[in-house]
Amino acid sequence: MSTAELAPIRFDTKIAVLLRDDLAPWQRLNVCAFLVSGITAGQPHLIGEPYADADGTGYLGMLRQPVLVFQGSKDVITAAHGKALGRELPMAIFTADLFASGNDRDNRAAVAAVPRAELDLVGIAVHGPKNAVDKVLKGAVMHP
Numbered sequence: 641m642s643t644a645e646l647a648p649i650r651f652d653t654k655i656a657v658l659l660r661d662d663l664a665p666w667q668r669l670n671v672c673a674f675l676v677s678g679i680t681a682g683q684p685h686l687i688g689e690p691y692a693d694a695d696g697t698g699y700l701g702m703l704r705q706p707v708l709v710f711q712g713s714k715d716v717i718t719a720a721h722g723k724a725l726g727r728e729l730p731m732a733i734f735t736a737d738l739f740a741s742g743n744d745r746d747n748r749a750a751v752a753a754v755p756r757a758e759l760d761l762v763g764i765a766v767h768g769p770k771n772a773v774d775k776v777l778k779g780a781v782m783h784p
Contacts, residue, residue: 651705654773655679655686658720658780660762661711667762668783671734675765676707678732683767712780717761723776729768736760 657675659668680687680703688704712720724731737750737760751759766773 652770653705653768654770655703655705655707655765655767656710656773656777657707657765658710658712658717658763658777659783660717661713663762667739671763672709674734674738675732675763676703679703679730679765679767682730682732686767709783710777710780711783714761716779717764719779720766720776721759721761721764723778724764724766727768727772727776729766729772729776732765733759733761734763736762 655676657672659671663671686703686705688701690701691699693699721731721733733751735751735754737754738747741747741750754760766776768776
């Protein structure tokens with residue numbers, strides 16, 4: 641392998657998920673999975689090459705960089721949402737209403753029925769330059 645192939649991989653961007661700190665454990669996992677799928681769907685260039693094991697069995701590619709998970713209060717998430725919009729960062733959202741829905745069509749309808757200022761956000765995911773994402777997440781803490 642060349643020196644370039646052995647060098648540590650550095651990323652200029654960050655993928656971060658911010659979850660509301662009052663969610664049940666199952667809700668945190670569910671929201672995180674949905675939000676990361678949104679970032680992946682909206683940013684397909686973030687997906688790496690497919691995997692294969694030593695026997696040649698193929699597996700799907702995954703995100704090329706780590707996903708950092710944070711938590712914060714409802715106020716922290718609301719502020720982060722506004723900052724992400726102001727910075728025009730790609731963002732996925734999950735509202736409390738989506739826990740009562742069982743499919744994508746109803747999820748989109750639930751979000752569309754609520755004005756932006758009244759969304760009951762329980763999680764957001766953002767992707768962008770590291771410093772911009774850090775500013776969006778001000779007040780949040782790493783998820784335990």
